[in-house]
Amino acid sequence: MPPTVAAQRPAAWKAVLGRLARPPQRSAALPACGVALGLAVAAVGLFRPAPRAVVAVPAGYVALVNQKGILMSDFIAQTQSETGSAFSEATPAERARVLHEMIDEELLVQRALVLDLPETTTEVRDIMASGVNAQVDAPLGAVVPTDAQLRAFYESHRAKYTTGGSMTLHDLVLHIGGYENADQTLAQAETDAADAVYQLRSGSSIDYVKEHFGFVDSGRVDDTEQLDFAAKLHLGAKLYEAASILADGEISEPIVDSDGVHVLVMQRRRPPRIADFAVARNQIYSDYRDAENRRARQQNLKILRSEAQILLAPGQSE
Amino acid sequence: MLVSLCALVCAAEVARAETPSASYSTWIVSGDRVTLRYALPVAQAERLSGSDVPVLTVSKLGNYVLQHVAVQAAGHDCPAIDQGYDLGRVDPLQVGSGLYGFEIIFQCPSSPAAVTLVNHALFDRVPAHVDFARIETDASSSEQLFTASRERLNIPESGPIAAAGSLLYARLGLAHVLSGAERLAVLLAALLLVRSQRDLGVLLAALLVGYTLAVLAQATGLILPRVGLQDAFVGFLIVLLAAARIVRDARAPQTTAVALGWPALLLSLALLAFIVHAIQAALLLLGAAFISGSVLAMLIGSAPRRALAAHAWLLPASLFALLDGFTLPAVLAPMHLAQRTEVQMVAAYDAGALLAASLVLGLGAGAVALLRARRLIPLGALLPDAAAACCGALGTFWLLSRMHS
Numbered sequence A: 001m002p003p004t005v006a007a008q009r010p011a012a013w014k015a016v017l018g019r020l021a022r023p024p025q026r027s028a029a030l031p032a033c034g035v036a037l038g039l040a041v042a043a044v045g046l047f048r049p050a051p052r053a054v055v056a057v058p059a060g061y062v063a064l065v066n067q068k069g070i071l072m073s074d075f076i077a078q079t080q081s082e083t084g085s086a087f088s089e090a091t092p093a094e095r096a097r098v099l100h101e102m103i104d105e106e107l108l109v110q111r112a113l114v115l116d117l118p119e120t121t122t123e124v125r126d127i128m129a130s131g132v133n134a135q136v137d138a139p140l141g142a143v144v145p146t147d148a149q150l151r152a153f154y155e156s157h158r159a160k161y162t163t164g165g166s167m168t169l170h171d172l173v174l175h176i177g178g179y180e181n182a183d184q185t186l187a188q189a190e191t192d193a194a195d196a197v198y199q200l201r202s203g204s205s206i207d208y209v210k211e212h213f214g215f216v217d218s219g220r221v222d223d224t225e226q227l228d229f230a231a232k233l234h235l236g237a238k239l240y241e242a243a244s245i246l247a248d249g250e251i252s253e254p255i256v257d258s259d260g261v262h263v264l265v266m267q268r269r270r271p272p273r274i275a276d277f278a279v280a281r282n283q284i285y286s287d288y289r290d291a292e293n294r295r296a297r298q299q300n301l302k303i304l305r306s307e308a309q310i311l312l313a314p315g316q317s318e
Numbered sequence B: 001m002l003v004s005l006c007a008l009v010c011a012a013e014v015a016r017a018e019t020p021s022a023s024y025s026t027w028i029v030s031g032d033r034v035t036l037r038y039a040l041p042v043a044q045a046e047r048l049s050g051s052d053v054p055v056l057t058v059s060k061l062g063n064y065v066l067q068h069v070a071v072q073a074a075g076h077d078c079p080a081i082d083q084g085y086d087l088g089r090v091d092p093l094q095v096g097s098g099l100y101g102f103e104i105i106f107q108c109p110s111s112p113a114a115v116t117l118v119n120h121a122l123f124d125r126v127p128a129h130v131d132f133a134r135i136e137t138d139a140s141s142s143e144q145l146f147t148a149s150r151e152r153l154n155i156p157e158s159g160p161i162a163a164a165g166s167l168l169y170a171r172l173g174l175a176h177v178l179s180g181a182e183r184l185a186v187l188l189a190a191l192l193l194v195r196s197q198r199d200l201g202v203l204l205a206a207l208l209v210g211y212t213l214a215v216l217a218q219a220t221g222l223i224l225p226r227v228g229l230q231d232a233f234v235g236f237l238i239v240l241l242a243a244a245r246i247v248r249d250a251r252a253p254q255t256t257a258v259a260l261g262w263p264a265l266l267l268s269l270a271l272l273a274f275i276v277h278a279i280q281a282a283l284l285l286l287g288a289a290f291i292s293g294s295v296l297a298m299l300i301g302s303a304p305r306r307a308l309a310a311h312a313w314l315l316p317a318s319l320f321a322l323l324d325g326f327t328l329p330a331v332l333a334p335m336h337l338a339q340r341t342e343v344q345m346v347a348a349y350d351a352g353a354l355l356a357a358s359l360v361l362g363l364g365a366g367a368v369a370l371l372r373a374r375r376l377i378p379l380g381a382l383l384p385d386a387a388a389a390c391c392g393a394l395g396t397f398w399l400l401s402r403m404h405s
Helices: A003-021 A023-046 A072-083 A092-114 A122-141 A147-156 A186-202 A206-213 A228-235 A237-243 A277-307 B002-014 B042-049 B054-068 B166-178 B181-191 B197-220 B227-249 B252-275 B279-301 B314-324 B327-335 B339-374 B382-403
Strands: A047-049 A061-065 A068-071 A166-174 A255-257 A260-270 B022-030 B033-041 B069-073 B091-093 B099-107 B115-119 B130-137 B141-146 B152-155 B223-225
Touching: A023 A047, A023 B227, A023 B279, A023 B314, A061 A072, A061 A092, A068 A072, A068 A092, A072 A092, A122 A277, A147 A277, A166 A186, A166 A206, A166 A228, A166 A237, A186 A206, A186 A260, A228 A237, A237 A255, A237 A260, B022 B115, B022 B327, B033 B042, B033 B054, B033 B069, B042 B054, B042 B099, B054 B069, B054 B099, B069 B099, B115 B130, B130 B152, B130 B327, B141 B166, B166 B181, B166 B327, B166 B339, B181 B227, B181 B314, B181 B339, B181 B382, B197 B314, B197 B339, B223 B327, B227 B252, B227 B279, B227 B314, B227 B382, B252 B279, B252 B382, B279 B314, B279 B382, B314 B339, B327 B339
Parallel strands: B022 B130
Antiparallel strands: A047 B223, A061 A068, A166 A260, A255 A260, B022 B033, B033 B099, B069 B115, B091 B099, B115 B152, B130 B141
């Protein structure tokens, strides 16, 4: 542009503005400016920017499926996982196959959302709930508990860390109304059992008691050593409770059960004992982690509930 | 005043904006199966089902849709198949906020030669209802319309399916203007300012400019209207046209009162909207106040020789056409159409709307001229003033009642 023209431009603007500012033109120019200003201000209220469709794959993404991106990092990880080698070593055909699979998966996920599967399908709901819990757990996984924390946890949960006890015992039973004495009552059987217990405690042999009072082996346990959990399983809760407090050589009081009156003769008893911290450390570590995760999940649910509006139908409770 | 009150009472029924009744369907014809995806706006769905509880609405609406759509092959209905689990024959879909969606799969006898798609939904209840349909086959895809007079579409055995013609969209635009109270009110208010055939021609040109700008804006794809505020703004335009007539034809005290009072009222409303944090509404009212003040000032200060300022009343008419030109794009938004396709539809629709506006204005101007020539009514004073008052009252009512939506 020639310098003279450039120099003339401000002067021309000034002349135009001066003319517009004079009364005849001013009465038209000012309203026109007002209209323009009004249109501009009103347009902000009347219109909004239209959402722009993304027509090119942005950096960091490998593909767009219905405007939803597939991350390059996910693609690399998936390729490495499927080929078992570094991404740079994967052939173009392998990469294409993996990308094809990922696009298929994205389409299926989008379709699942359209079908509202999270609301309608139990399996999807379970997986989603587990996914949220896993996300809550994740930050805790990065925190390594100290020995002091583990020891404090151990002290407050000592009962959990016991070594299993065992017992070797005889379980004698006097059946009521059995074949040999059909008229025997429960009271008579209990009296006989009390006598048998007295005899046993006085030093009589088991065989003598069997022969004299009609006791037989119940068949619930044999004469081998049994771990506590197995003994409980075989004896049942009622007899195990009585057996667990007997020491070596002790005889139980008569115990009435569904099949008759029992007498337990403890031959050898090794009671359970609390494991040392060092021995149980691995178990304590695992339990500590579980407890922390449970606490975090409860905390998460507490927050979710505080933000939720939950209405129960009349008569319902949770 | 009495006329204005009557107008307010009459308009109470139409306080809500007249959004066109529309639904959206996609028909995928593949082999012996036809998959239908049907979407309906929530407001219409609630009206149809008589319930505002979403669960009940979904259930009732699903059954209603199932009963009112069909696919026929060789003269027989193709049954809708059970989709497994506990879904039954209608699978509710998530199709975006503000819409209810359903999917139905029709199973025809092995690969039919040709199929007919049938859609009766809503036409019996809302005759002006339109279903914007997309038909997809293995060979092609096209946009179609189901209307009360067009409830069946035949899909040829082979070859591409013709899209709905521009004439159909033009008819929709025509009906849109002729059936809308607010649009007729704008045209009536504009007609009150027409004093000669030249004025009428210029008014039609202003409307043409507005509709053309709307199509061009649609072609750029840069902006979308805020529907609720747009409807309120149309109310403002009606008042402005009525005020323009008063300012142009009344004497000094009235002229000053209107020219100062109306913009001041709008400024007060803008301040109120700002206080209650309705920022978009506040901006709209502020812009309306500027426009009102400026247009009315132009009309007051204009002398006959300064034709441009004397025709400032054409601005609201043109703005109305611009906003009305965005009606179809707002309705079509859930379809996510290709821009080229949408612009073609909008151009045809707006052409229909412009034709309807021309008819209304032409007939109105003709009737006025006839009556004036035969001296049948006192057109010189009372009737135009009463009509302007009615328009002002209606416009104010619509502006205020739609501002919060």
